Amino acid sequence: xxxxxxxxxxxxxxxxxxxxxxxxxxxxxxxxxxxxxxxxxxxxxxxxxxxxxxxxxxxxxxxxxxxxxxxxxxxxxxxxxxxxxxxxxxxxxxxxxxxxxxxxxxxxxxxxxxxxxxxxxxxxxxxxxxxxxxxxxxxxxxxxxxxxxxxxxxxxxxxxxxxxxxxxxxxxxxxxxxxxxxxxxxxxxxxxxxxxxxxxxxxxxxxxxxxxxxxxxxxxxxxxxxxxxxxxxxxxxxxxxxxxxxxxxxxxxxxxxxxxxxxxxxxxx
Amino acid sequence: xxxxxxxxxxxxxxxxxxxxxxxxxxxxxxxxxxxxxxxxxxxxxxxxxxxxxxxxxxxxxxxxxxxxxxxxxxxxxxxxxxxxxxxxxxxxxxxxxxxxxxxxxxxxxxxxxxxxxxxxxxxxxxxxxxxxxxxxxxxxxxxxxxxxxxxxxxxxxxxxxxxxxxxxxxxxxxxxxxxxxxxxxxxxxxxxxxxxxxxxxxxxxxxxxxxxxxxxxxxxxxxxxxxxxxxxxxxxxxxxxxxxxxxxxxxxxxxxxxxxxxxxxxxxxxxxxxx
Numbered sequence: 001x002x003x004x005x006x007x008x009x010x011x012x013x014x015x016x017x018x019x020x021x022x023x024x025x026x027x028x029x030x031x032x033x034x035x036x037x038x039x040x041x042x043x044x045x046x047x048x049x050x051x052x053x054x055x056x057x058x059x060x061x062x063x064x065x066x067x068x069x070x071x072x073x074x075x076x077x078x079x080x081x082x083x084x085x086x087x088x089x090x091x092x093x094x095x096x097x098x099x100x101x102x103x104x105x106x107x108x109x110x111x112x113x114x115x116x117x118x119x120x121x122x123x124x125x126x127x128x129x130x131x132x133x134x135x136x137x138x139x140x141x142x143x144x145x146x147x148x149x150x151x152x153x154x155x156x157x158x159x160x161x162x163x164x165x166x167x168x169x170x171x172x173x174x175x176x177x178x179x180x181x182x183x184x185x186x187x188x189x190x191x192x193x194x195x196x197x198x199x200x201x202x203x204x205x206x207x208x209x210x211x212x213x214x215x216x217x218x219x220x221x222x223x224x225x226x227x228x229x230x231x232x233x234x235x236x237x238x239x240x241x242x243x244x245x246x247x248x249x250x251x252x253x254x255x256x257x258x259x260x261x262x263x264x265x266x267x268x269x
Numbered sequence: 270x271x272x273x274x275x276x277x278x279x280x281x282x283x284x285x286x287x288x289x290x291x292x293x294x295x296x297x298x299x300x301x302x303x304x305x306x307x308x309x310x311x312x313x314x315x316x317x318x319x320x321x322x323x324x325x326x327x328x329x330x331x332x333x334x335x336x337x338x339x340x341x342x343x344x345x346x347x348x349x350x351x352x353x354x355x356x357x358x359x360x361x362x363x364x365x366x367x368x369x370x371x372x373x374x375x376x377x378x379x380x381x382x383x384x385x386x387x388x389x390x391x392x393x394x395x396x397x398x399x400x401x402x403x404x405x406x407x408x409x410x411x412x413x414x415x416x417x418x419x420x421x422x423x424x425x426x427x428x429x430x431x432x433x434x435x436x437x438x439x440x441x442x443x444x445x446x447x448x449x450x451x452x453x454x455x456x457x458x459x460x461x462x463x464x465x466x467x468x469x470x471x472x473x474x475x476x477x478x479x480x481x482x483x484x485x486x487x488x489x490x491x492x493x494x495x496x497x498x499x500x501x502x503x504x505x506x507x508x509x510x511x512x513x514x515x516x517x518x519x520x521x522x523x524x525x526x527x528x529x530x531x532x533x534x535x536x537x538x539x540x541x542x543x544x
Contacts, residue, residue, distance in 0.1 A: 065423045069543050086539040092425040099423075103416025105360045116355050120424035120431075164420070 015079025017041040018172050018202035019064060023073035026056070026063045026226075034059030036226035037073070046198030048213035048234075049206040050255065051223035057206040058100055060223070061176045064204065065097040078171055093122050096170030098161045100177045100206075106150035110141055110160050113149055117164035135163040138193060140186075154181040162190075166197065173203045179212050191216035210251045213237075222258055229262045275301055275308050277315075284315040284323065357438040361415045365408040366442045369401055373446040380454045394450050395515050396497055396507065398462035400490045401447065402470045405439030407486035410541075414483065428542035429534070432482065436470065461515060464523040469493070471530035478537040 019042040026035035034056035051057050062068040063075065066088050075082045080091050104113055114132045123131055136145050139159040149157065158181050165173060179187055194216040197203050207213060213220055214234045222230035222237070230237065234251060241253030245260070275298055282288045283298055302308055316323050358366075376393040410432050412418045421427055447462055469489055476485035500508040513519060 066543070067419070067423050087428075088542045089425045089428070092423065092427070095423065097420075097423040099419045102420055103418065104420070105417060107360060112355075115352070117420065117424070119352075119356060120421060120426045122425040 013079075015076070017043050017076075018078055019204070020076040021073065024063070024070055024075050025072040026059045026068055027071040028056075028059050033071070034226055035063065038223075038226065038228055040221065040228055040231070042202055042204065042219070042221075044198070044200065044202055045218040046194050046203040046205060046216055047219045047221055048217035049204055049221050049223055050208065050210065050213055051206075051229075052259065053208065055224045056226045057223060058176055061097075061174050061204065061206055062099075064172070065095060065174050066092060067097075089122070093168060094171045096165035096168060096173040098165040098175045098178055100180075102161050104149050104157070104160075107148060109146050109148050110136060110152070110163070111145045113160060114164050114167050118167045121168040123168050131167050131169070135167040136160075138166065139163045140189065155183060155186055158182060159186070159190075162193075171201060173197060173201050175203065175205045177206055177208075179207060179209060187212070210249070210255055214249075214251050222255065224259055224262055227262075230258045273301075274305065275311075277311065280308065280311050281315050281319055284312055285320050286323075357434055359409075359415060359417070359435070361411070362405055362408045362435065362439070365404045366439065369404045369439075369443055370446055372397060372401060372404075373443070373450055377450045377453065380450075392454060394447070394454055395462050395465075396511075398447055399465035399469045400493045402436075402439050402443045402466055403473055403486040403490040405442065406436055406470060406473050407483045407490075409435035409439060409482065410477070411483040412481070429538045432474065432477075432541055436474065440467075440470070458517060460520050461517055464520050464527060465515065468523045468527040468530065471527055471534060475530040475533035475537070478534070478540040 019040065021038050021040045024035055024038040024040070025033055028034040036056075038060070049057055049060070059068060063070055064077065066077070066082060070083060077091060078094055082088075082091070085091065105116075108116065111132060114135055115128060118128045118131055133142075133145075136142055139162050141156060141159055141163060144152065144156060149160065152160065158178065162175070162178060165175065179190060182190060191212065194203060194205065198216075198218060205212070205217065217234060220230070220232060220234055220237045221228065230240070237254040237258070238250035239254065241247065241250060241255070241257040243253070245253040245257040247253035247256050279294070279298060282290060283295070302312060373394075376397045379393045408414050410418075415421070421431075443466070444463070447466065448459065451459055451462060473486040473489050474482065476489070477483075479485075480488075497507060497511055500506070500511075514522075
């Protein structure tokens with residue numbers, strides 16, 4: 001039998017923030033700085049990472065997932081400084097990550113795919129079948145679990161991706177554009193899942209859909225050209241906009257107001 | 270460390286539930302019960318003896334849940350591939366390994382049909398042997414070839430141990446093939462292809478920690494190909510330097526290269542997790 005509580009759950013927390021970045025710089029290619037001097041502290045909850053295309057959201061998430069090495073500044077995940085870390089194993093076991101365009105092996109079934117990812121994430125062998133079943137059920141793919149990945153629709157593939165991200169019960173969950181390809185009903189269901197996960201996990205959801213943030217996130221991080229523009233609740237974001245700013249909802253008006261103030265509107269679009 | 274267990278009386282009180290217990294005691298007891306099989310068996314005995322109504326309640330709950338549990342269904346027992354296979358190989362590597370086997374076979378056939386003549390006296394098997402594992406190694410940890418690279422790179426297992434597992438799988442395919450070929454042709458000793466082959470593989474891994482495994486393997490393979498093929502095409506002979514390098518008495522040099530590369534891999538072992 002798998003114990004219901006793990007030592008890690010009852011151990012005292014020795015850090016203030018799940019994610020803490022100060023003056024973080026992340027380089028993409030040789031010269032371009034995708035993240036340029038970011039100061040950010042994120043605790044438990046669902047954090048919506050908003051920003052125009054090319055703002056550096058994906059690079060930031062990849063750096064948080066320890067895939068990209070920061071070019072400078074400091075990044076602390078779960079109280080561990082990433083820069084001085086030789087061995088990432090212990091930290092990576094506690095992180096879940098869904099890349100924006102994630103590749104997979106087409107001939108694997110959903111169960112095999114999630115099982116394989118659980119193996120890669122060093123989930124204890126005895127706990128794998130139950131963890132896989134739970135993750136697959138949470139994203140509503142239980143009836144498709146033994147279908148091959150290549151037979152799934154785009155939205156189902158994305159849900160399988162979310163299942164692999166949560167299979168190791170991560171403490172930091174990083175989702176890059178998870179709602180792309182989901183239909184409206186699935187999107188609603190996904191928002192519920194996000195709220196549920198945000199209760200005991202630090203969830204970072206990158207998105208360019210303002211309405212996703214309003215419905216599912218406890219906290220908004222607005223990000224443009226590699227810098228933090230705004231951090232606050234969705235209500236704060238709505239309050240920042242006035243009638244003179246473009247947008248169809250208070251949140252959209254707040255979004256465009258803050259981007260205008262920061263002088264980063266990203267061309268004519 | 271001495272194991273602490275709950276007392277029999279505490280467990281009996283908990284099972285019957287008629288004596289008021291402090292909340293922290295209940296919490297500590299339940300936390301302990303979740304992880305301690307021997308105390309759980311005491312609790313089971315205590316429920317059966319002292320609190321039959323609790324047992325009856327649990328049976329009712331189970332009976333009412335049963336239809337739902339049946340509907341959820343058993344995870345299918347049928348598996349398309351055994352779990353250990355994906356621990357050593359990715360599906361991406363399979364075609365490359367098949368190609369490796371085909372190249373081995375082609376070299377063997379060439380050797381059997383026209384021993385020595387097209388390559389100016391050198392055995393085709395010993396010429397391809399050094400670079401044979403590089404095909405598989407290139408596919409083992411590749412951003413370009415492996416669709417699941419981004420997912421894999423963020424996981425705990427990403428790094429040297431996973432790369433070594435996959436390299437071992439490649440060698441497990443390549444080396445028996447070469448062994449068989451070497452035995453059939455009988456022109457070369459095992460060391461003559463084994464050492465260069467291992468030296469090239471470990472050099473690819475060592476260089477891979479700096480420029481990426483795929484680039485290192487492709488670069489080494491291409492360099493060897495140019496060194497052998499271009500002069501052979503021009504003069505009709507395998508260059509003397511290559512032939513000398515594969516002579517039996519040059520093997521200590523290959524062994525030194527192998528050791529240096531293994532040393533470099535060990536020294537840079539942490540670099541592989543953030544390639």
